[in-house]
Amino acid sequence: DTAVSQTPKYLVTQMGNDKSIKCEQNLGHDTMYWYKQDSKKFLKIMFSYNNKELIINETVPNRFSPKSPDKAHLNLHINSLELGDSAVYFCASSQDIGPGWRYGYTFGSGTRLTVV
Amino acid sequence: GQNIDQPTEMTATEGAIVQINCTYQTSGFNGLFWYQQHAGEAPTFLSYNVLDGLEEKGRFSSFLSRSKGYSYLLLKELQMKDSASYLCAVWELTGGGNKLTFGTGTQLKVEL
Numbered sequence: 001d002t003a004v005s006q007t008p009k010y011l012v013t014q015m016g017n018d019k020s021i022k023c024e025q026n027l028g029h030d031t032m033y034w035y036k037q038d039s040k041k042f043l044k045i046m047f048s049y050n051n052k053e054l055i056i057n058e059t060v061p062n063r064f065s066p067k068s069p070d071k072a073h074l075n076l077h078i079n080s081l082e083l084g085d086s087a088v089y090f091c092a093s094s095q096d097i098g099p100g101w102r103y104g105y106t107f108g109s110g111t112r113l114t115v116v
Numbered sequence: 117g118q119n120i121d122q123p124t125e126m127t128a129t130e131g132a133i134v135q136i137n138c139t140y141q142t143s144g145f146n147g148l149f150w151y152q153q154h155a156g157e158a159p160t161f162l163s164y165n166v167l168d169g170l171e172e173k174g175r176f177s178s179f180l181s182r183s184k185g186y187s188y189l190l191l192k193e194l195q196m197k198d199s200a201s202y203l204c205a206v207w208e209l210t211g212g213g214n215k216l217t218f219g220t221g222t223q224l225k226v227e228l
Contacts, residue, residue, distance in 0.1 A: 106161075107160070
């Protein structure tokens with residue numbers, strides 16, 4: 001069973017389109033995240049949700065809108081896609097602070113978004 | 117805010133030992149992680165340090181000095197499969213929750 005699963009794995013789309021990436025975790029974790037990894041491999045946090053509540057919202061254009069219908073799911077919707085949005089987007093989850101935290105995040109396999 | 121520095125690239129020989137350094141500056145340090153990321157794959161957990169000293173786990177060890185804002189990952193008996201990017205990440209406790217802030221990663225190439 002995949003612990004953190006993202007779909008789709010690859011996404012190629014034209015500028016101006018709207019697209020969504022879905023993420024689900026079956027680990028029972030309370031917190032989920034979206035990270036963006038650019039062409040230089042720099043991994044930067046975008047959002048985090050704890051029990052469906054938005055906790056962290058870094059400086060991200062408001063074209064990006066996360067949605068968490070329940071604590072096992074965190075989706076990312078992107079409006080009016082731009083060339084600069086091309087990157088790999090990783091979903092991750094973690095337990096709240098406690099003994100399980102020392103294992104950090106569990107990442108999904110990533111979604112490679114290419115905007116043409 | 118966070119500032120995390122690590123070398124961009126390193127090359128080592130199969131069977132050798134390599135040390136990857138990481139320095140950080142942070143206002144809310146709560147621990148340091150090392151992750152391994154193979155090309156085209158997700159980062160995977162290697163180690164976690166919250167207290168000063170060395171944590172050893174098989175061929176991999178990680179060291180932390182909180183007073184110096186310094187950590188290193190030590191890889192022994194290098195194997196070809198160790199060729200990957202190694203990411204240093206600092207756990208910061210923010211107002212509403214916690215987050216990991218990553219360094220830019222060190223691309224390690226293991227050669228014969």
